[in-house]
Ligand SMILES: Nc1nc(=O)c2ncn([C@H]3C[C@H](O)[C@@H](CO)O3)c2[nH]1
Ligand SMILES: O=P(O)(O)OP(=O)(O)OP(=O)(O)O
């Protein structure tokens with residue numbers, strides 16, 4: 498049965514700078530293969546290997562970093578696409594999905610691999626620490642740098658709000674588009690736009706239309722023009738998501754919930770024998786643990802019991818065997834559920850208006866994911882060792898901003914001299930500026946060159962603040978830690 502849904506409209510090979518209808522518009526797989534090369538070879542991906550997933554500054558490489566987590570999300574994303582096609586069968590053509598499996602797999606895989614590249618050192622805590630510092634310091638700094646009574650007050654208010662809302666997903670878009678300048682196809686970049694509002698807009702109230710899709714900032718003022726261009730090229734209405742983003746989100750949810758718990762066991766925070774009954778009792782608060790799970794031969798209790806049996810039978814890698822069993826029996830029903838939700842809501846997913854995650858309903862699969870998240874929240878994130886590390890991460894980020902924030906107190910002319918490396922009267926600041934990556938300074942210069950002349954002072958200061966946020970958020974945990982110690986003479 499033909500429908501109005503045609504996914505071919507949402508997937509094209511065009512890149513920024515290509516002529517519409519030109520060579521770039523031809524071979525999808527070739528274009529997406531090129532995207533893969535650009536992404537996998539980027540420094541931003543490599544930096545994920547030393548960033549926090551759950552445990553900051555972790556030395557045990559068996560515990561997940563952002564990079565190993567992202568590789569797992571990539572695999573889950575690919576599995577969802579394959580399952581989606583298996584479930585659709587001949588119906589793929591009804592939605593214009595025929596002939597697109599390879600392209601969709603590649604798009605989803607690379608979106609998953611990139612999904613956390615904007616996350617700062619120390620995870621959510623790092624994000625929080627950057628926001629907090631700017632929230633405290635920005636108004637004063639802005640007033641000194643820009644505070645003339647004329648000028649576009651609305652724009653200035655937007656800039657300040659934008660800079661107060663540092664957010665990993667918005668930073669990911671900025672990295673790809675403005676900093677690493679990967680020049681990915683519009684379609685590949687579109688999957689990264691997980692949330693839809695600019696960072697300067699307030700969070701909508703609960704129950705408002707699009708409350709979920711606008712839960713967090715999705716992009717910054719600095720990339721606003723690019724986002725509008727992307728939506729126009731892909732025929733996406735403003736305030737809508739690309740379908741690939743829904744799959745990435747589901748793959749992330751499925752992957753991290755079990756992985757966080759496995760890592761906690763690896764670190765000795767939880768034992769398997771303590772965990773198994775805790776999982777069942779936590780699940781019981783959401784759903785009956787004895788109801789059979791669709792797509793599985795087991796109930797939740799059965800699934801956990803079976804994994805525990807393996808644990809007792811195994812002599813050497815006991816916890817490893819427990820988690821292998823649990824993962825194998827969980828992943829199939831969860832992935833099938835994500836694919837089924839995609840199909841059951843295909844019109845809203847295609848339009849990008851589905852205002853929830855694919856795996857977020859009152860189903861048993863959702864209860865499974867939620868159970869693992871609840872156990873992590875109750876037993877892991879608040880563990881003393883984890884909190885100690887988070888407190889240290891917070892101090893490190895704030896300390897680095899205290900040091901580098903001094904660069905926001907000089908006038909524009911002095912800052913330009915500093916970036917040129919010959920400001921002798923500000924010897925201390927000059928040494929700090931020499932430590933900033935040249936690539937970030939170039940991106941700052943270009944942004945200032947291209948800004949609106951009438952609001953030059955405000956834009957210069959905005960981009961200088963962005964530069965500082967880019968620098969700090971682009972560090973690895975280890976680099977931030979070392980740099981903080983160095984500057985504190987510790
Ligand atoms: N250490 C730590 N403290 C938290 O409060 C916290 N909240 C979430 N997370 C982890 C879970 C997912 O892997 C990932 C995405 O939610 O981040 C946390 N990690
Ligand atoms: O993994 P993170 O830290 O990005 O956390 P998340 O739960 O995926 O949240 P978000 O919706 O901010 O990507």
Ligand SMILES: [Mg+2]
Pocket residue numbers: 612613
């Ligand atoms: Mg995320």
